[in-house]
Amino acid sequence: MAHTLPALPYAFDALEPHIDALTMEIHHDRHHKAYVDNLNKAIEGTDAENLSLEELMANISKYPAAVRNNGGGHFNHTLFWEILSNNGSKPSEKLAAAIETLGGMDALKEKLSAAGATRFGSGWAWLIVKDGKLEVSSTPNQDNPLMDVAEVKGTPVLGIDVWEHAYYLKYQNKRPDYLSAIWNVINWEEVSKRYEAAL
Numbered sequence: 001m002a003h004t005l006p007a008l009p010y011a012f013d014a015l016e017p018h019i020d021a022l023t024m025e026i027h028h029d030r031h032h033k034a035y036v037d038n039l040n041k042a043i044e045g046t047d048a049e050n051l052s053l054e055e056l057m058a059n060i061s062k063y064p065a066a067v068r069n070n071g072g073g074h075f076n077h078t079l080f081w082e083i084l085s086n087n088g089s090k091p092s093e094k095l096a097a098a099i100e101t102l103g104g105m106d107a108l109k110e111k112l113s114a115a116g117a118t119r120f121g122s123g124w125a126w127l128i129v130k131d132g133k134l135e136v137s138s139t140p141n142q143d144n145p146l147m148d149v150a151e152v153k154g155t156p157v158l159g160i161d162v163w164e165h166a167y168y169l170k171y172q173n174k175r176p177d178y179l180s181a182i183w184n185v186i187n188w189e190e191v192s193k194r195y196e197a198a199l
């Protein structure tokens with residue numbers, strides 16, 4: 001079964017001024033589309049065609065790099081669009097209580113921003129649920145915490161793309177500025193849903 005590019009759940013300019021419309025358009029319509037197209041090419045005629053994206057992630061060490069890179073790219077970006085929004089939502093009571101165990105919202109933002117800022121080259125910063133607890137981690141390239149090869153495994157509830165293509169048009173080399181602005185457009189309603197489902 002071929003994988004398909006999901007529609008962006010809002011307009012390209014919905015996250016302005018924090019993430020600009022042109023970045024969103026190129027990021028979704030070209031980068032994410034390329035991951036989907038290249039994933040489909042890489043699994044064509046193989047048993048991986050019969051696996052869901054999640055099943056593929058859990059067994060990714062058995063597949064070639066093209067499947068890992070493009071399958072990860074497809075999974076990660078699908079999550080990324082959903083956990084962003086301009087809806088001004090707040091964490092649910094349950095998620096807010098769990099964030100307190102990490103030292104509160106400011107400490108969480110600091111930890112995730114630091115995980116993204118210190119990831120050398122391209123990759124992702126993650127908030128995951130591991131053994132029922134929230135944890136911050138990061139992965140290189142298009143890897144993610146669902147992959148059997150991940151250094152820190154868990155269920156991702158929030159992921160921040162720190163590839164240059166995610167911010168370079170507006171922020172150039174200033175990755176920390178992008179990481180500070182993105183907190184204005186987190187869809188906490190969706191993150192809360194994912195948190196409660198992961199427990």
Ligand code: MN
Pocket residue numbers: 027031077161163165166
């Ligand atoms: Mn990206």
